[in-house]
Amino acid sequence: MNSVVAINHRARSSEQKALRRHAVLETAEMYFKEVGYETFSMAQLAKKAGLAKGTLYLYFKTREELFLTLYEQSLIRWSQTFIETLSNTMTSKAYAQSLYKTTQADGVFLPLLIRLEHVIEHNVSIPRLVESKRVFIHQVEAIAEVTSSALRLNTEQALEVVKTMGVLLIGATQTDQSPALDNEELPTDVQHLITSFSSEPLFTKNAARIIEGIRAEGISGV
Amino acid sequence: MNSVVAINHRARSSEQKALRRHAVLETAEMYFKEVGYETFSMAQLAKKAGLAKGTLYLYFKTREELFLTLYEQSLIRWSQTFIETLSNTMTSKAYAQSLYKTTQADGVFLPLLIRLEHVIEHNVSIPRLVESKRVFIHQVEAIAEVTSSALRLNTEQALEVVKTMGVLLIGATQTDQSPALDNEELPTDVQHLITSFSSEPLFTKNAARIIEGIRAEGISGV
DNA sequence: TATATAGTTGACCGCCGGTCATTTAATATT
DNA sequence: AATATTAAATGACCGGCGGTCAACTATATA
Incomplete structure (x- = not known):
């Protein structure tokens, strides 16, 4: 106890x-x-x-400041884990898969990330919020640096990839938050819907599309 | 009153x-x-x-069933509005911009969509949830059909575009949910971070990348 | 007018996040 | 060793939450 x-x-x-x-x-x-x-x-x-x-x-001043601290911890922890999985030359797909897998493996990071902006940040002091944002900036930059060599992108492109991956991750894992209806109490059409929104392919496929898009824009000079 | x-x-x-x-x-x-x-x-x-x-x-059985109903209403309302903005031949960018603009114009749809899976659906009866999912399926299919001709994609591709746009939308508009700190009480580095996560370009740029990715895969037969 | 039906009410329940006067353990002073 | 000082810890208390249900009463019917 x-x-x-x-x-x-x-x-x-x-x-x-x-x-x-x-x-x-x-x-x-x-x-x-x-x-x-x-x-x-x-x-x-x-x-x-x-x-x-x-x-x-x-x-902790509030429940939310406690959660903000948990979020920060999990962000730092996950960042390190993810960076360690990156090698010097990777396909977009392998990169996306590793990103997805490591976030899923951390049982805390994603649920808090999803609630960060519309719940947690709304009952937190401004200095504490600023501090948290700075931790975020620092982690994003650290990941971007390794991403740059992993995906052979320039710094700017790598930064955009990292930011965009975060956005996509939040959207793609949204469906995983639905109530667990393990049993077969759902009609087949709804079951089909749910499987068609399976977060893993949803994330990795679109991550690859976005990374390739950013890479292509870099070449053509957009 | x-x-x-x-x-x-x-x-x-x-x-x-x-x-x-x-x-x-x-x-x-x-x-x-x-x-x-x-x-x-x-x-x-x-x-x-x-x-x-x-x-x-x-x-209404619960607070959440009330919100689920509001969500359904706003989904249907927004779908119709969005469909009306689509013309028979559009660029990916124009499509994405219209999607973004119409969702932003509806003050209810996005805030509820964002909370749908991890809050609202968790205090709702299963039959009611199934009903809601079916409304969702129907709206997605209706949008996909118009999307097909707007973006000149086959049915399958159009369906994937619509589903993916939803995911991206949720992720990209996450930052809009942060507490409003209008004044200049934030240091410049944090202000810079916030502007770099501005939802409008974040959504439209990546929407275009994804649509073009899906289109390209269709041509090469992936 | 009397009776039956069912829509409406609000006091009540357990629990929530958060507060603060009081208690008390650990230290500093004598 | 006895006492005074300090501040960490406590938990009863607060207003408000979502949700319930016995009692009430407006309405339709006989």
Whole structure:
């Protein structure tokens, strides 16, 4: 039940506070993976972390600032993982597949990315938002640099690819968020619709089209 | 305050009930345009509609079923508008621009589309969900048919274009959902980021790339 | 006018995110 | 060792949420 193992009693030094904050984030991530964004409650998190609800608000101003922190962590974590999968010469398809696969493997990144702009950012202080955007800029630039050599594009093109992949990813994985209707309670026409919106081919096919489009524009000088 | 003009007293016939339901939906749409999805409350809606809260639940099982209905209405409305803008021979760019412009013009369609799969569909009965999916299928097919002649693509290609445009639209307009920070309280690097994610060029550029990609695949027989 | 039917109501429920006076553990001072 | 000081932690409390349902009452019928 109690996931706060680092500190048993009061956190006094800033070091101890950082540890406690970290422990809360770990518990929150586990809990989030269990129940998802909408069901996640601060009272439940407090219980799971072995703290009182009020204590959570000593470490995070709002529920959304907590989620923004989780998002940042997952963005950084995923970026590193993705970059490690990139080699010096790749096809657009291989690039897109690796991007898709690594985002899917991280159980936190995509669900938070999808909710970032229309939910999470709306209950967060402006300085905190600015800080988060800067983390985003930094990660995008890091990915763009490796993308440049992976796909043999100039810096500008690589940057556009990375930004566009993010956009496409959000759109393509939207369908994965539908309620799980494992059983065969759906009529065949609707089942067919759902399979035709399968996110994996939807993403990889169009990612390749976009990358090739950007590459072609670079050649012709558009 | 009271937007229910059609019926002053009890709705007894199924006709009157339909009228009242319709009046509630109209009030809900106005109210939604005012405050958006997260702030929208059933108690406030009841007040604005001049009804008791409990009465709303005679016409809609849940808040989400109400939103699903608003979404369906806006989908149908937008589809018709969009189809009317299509001519028999268009460039990919003109097609994409018209699609973008018409969705932006409808203040309800996009905000609900974005929340459809990960919020709205999760508190809705399965029969109602199936019904909604069928409306979606029908609209997609109608748009695909006109798209086919507008972009000179075969049926299959046109269908893929329409589905993909939806995905891209959701991704590209994500940034528009960020909190409005009109003033100059943001540092220039973050401002630059935001403008570089401007949804209009993001959508139209990549829409054109994807359409041309699909067209090219058709020619080469991929 | 009396009765039956069914549309409407709003007090009520459990739970939410968030607050803050109070408690109390850990440190500093004597 | 005893005491004073500090601030981390607490949890009762707040307003508001989506949703429910016994009671009420407007209307149609007899």
